[in-house]
Amino acid sequence: MHRRISEFIIESLIKFSGLLVIILVFLLFLFLLKDSLSLFGIYPLGKFLFGTHWLPISEPPKFGVIPLFLGSLYVTVGAIIICVPVGIASAMFIAEVAPKSLKHVLKSLVEILASIPSVVLGFIGIIWLGPVLRNLLGLNTGMCGLTGSLLLAFMALPTIISISEDAIVGVPRTYKEAAFGLGATRWQTLWRIILPSASSGIIAGVMLGIGRVIGETMVAMMVTGNSPVIPKSILQPLRTLTATIAGEMGEAVSGSEHYFALFAVGLVLFVIAFIINFIADAFLRRARK
């Protein structure tokens, strides 16, 4: 009897925690939606979604989200191009190629990589990476999308590496043994057997990495130059959604048009992150089957 009661309590506590998370996410969404909708009462939705100028303190202000969206897109795509191949290759190396002793060292190094605060990376970007890129590529300024992409790729690597590595290790031994039995080389086995079998897990890792990149604020704000321009290339200064919220929230008087506009930017970001997580989740579920 006593045991049953305690079990019931524990069960309800767990259920409560689970429900709490769902409710919190839902409330968060409602909160964002409510404040964003307040903007569209005073500022037309079409102008917000398709406007090409972000001039929040001008008279009259313009809140066009397109430059910010493109800024985030450029930086994120740049980061993906850099970090996905490197991340998957490192995961393959750690999981299948590296000798055991090296494997442990590498795994803990990847974990250390994950724990570097973003503001430190941003600082490195301002002081070192920016000037280096400027001299190397002959740019006007090192504060550009590429600097942001490189640093963000660096930040997404640990996520991609650890999840991909788990997926690769999780491929049943028998697959590998069968491939070797048929006379496949180590590379053939890795490339044609293990990688396709682990693909769902790897894609999920990549998606989570992308989620990290698009939501990262500090690095983007410190190194991308924050010009609210429609970027023509990644070698140009640009302004991301996250940096806009962080840079302007402090001075927006609560309840003003500008304040609501920043919430609307937050909603755009939330929707993007939601879609990415949804896709990652779908792949993870496929991986489990």
Place this chain on the structure above:
Amino acid sequence: MSVGPKLALVVLVIFLVAGCGKQIDPNQPAGFIQIKGSDTIVNAVQKISEEFMKDYPYVFVAVTGGGSGVGIASLINKTCDVASASRQMKPKEIQIANQRGVFPKEFVVAYDGIAVIVNKDNPINKLTIGDLHKIYTGRATNWKEFGGKDLSIVTLSREVSSGTHMYFKEEVIQLGQKKSTEEFSAQTLLLTSSQAIVEEVVSNEAAIGYLGMGYVSERIKALLVAKDEQFYPPDVQNVIKKTYPLSRPLYFYTNGEPRDATKLFIDFALGPKGQQQFEETGFVPIGATIAQKNQ
């Protein structure tokens, strides 16, 4: 219990007891003051508050930057006691403040010149307001046009939360005309702090930036600026004489007449010790006449 934990316990008790010794003297003013706002004078205000806390050990002062807009917004949102600002509050802001039961009182605490800075290797030494207007609105894009090297100009600005940004926009981008709708060219880099502007100018030969005089150092070159014909350097003398064209007062704002600890702080900042700190951090202290007017 082994020796280690015992020792730790003893040390802990000593700390606790030592803490008790510093009881608040009821005859001394006590309190907590939150100051937010201008990034331009954050270093000066920090120094003043340190001096202030030496005189009034039971008043704790917390200083944060972020920009004048941040300070004014938090004064309106009632999350700070003193807002420091490098621009005046806009009528619209005062109106919103009044609606929320906040009645800002303004104090001029010092004067500042806005220095226009370039890299030390840039041969340009002086520019007119008209030149700056062309550069920052994107009409002039190469240093060659001003007799410099063949380099694309990289324009640096502070974020929109900055009072310096607002001042520069009014005086240089819109040339002081209230109805002007001119904007910073979209290529302008908006950096989050004055220090970030310094770092970029130090490392980039093509960059031009602007910031409070207090940030001018050996590592960068401050340009001579002219409104019409005569060029002047951004220094204390020319700001006092108002011959340097980009100069402005710096403000403190409080909600209504300051009281208790906040009043002590404002008086301290306007007094000789506070003014000395402004001077030491590169700003221009207010003259005796203005100090009287404030009181």
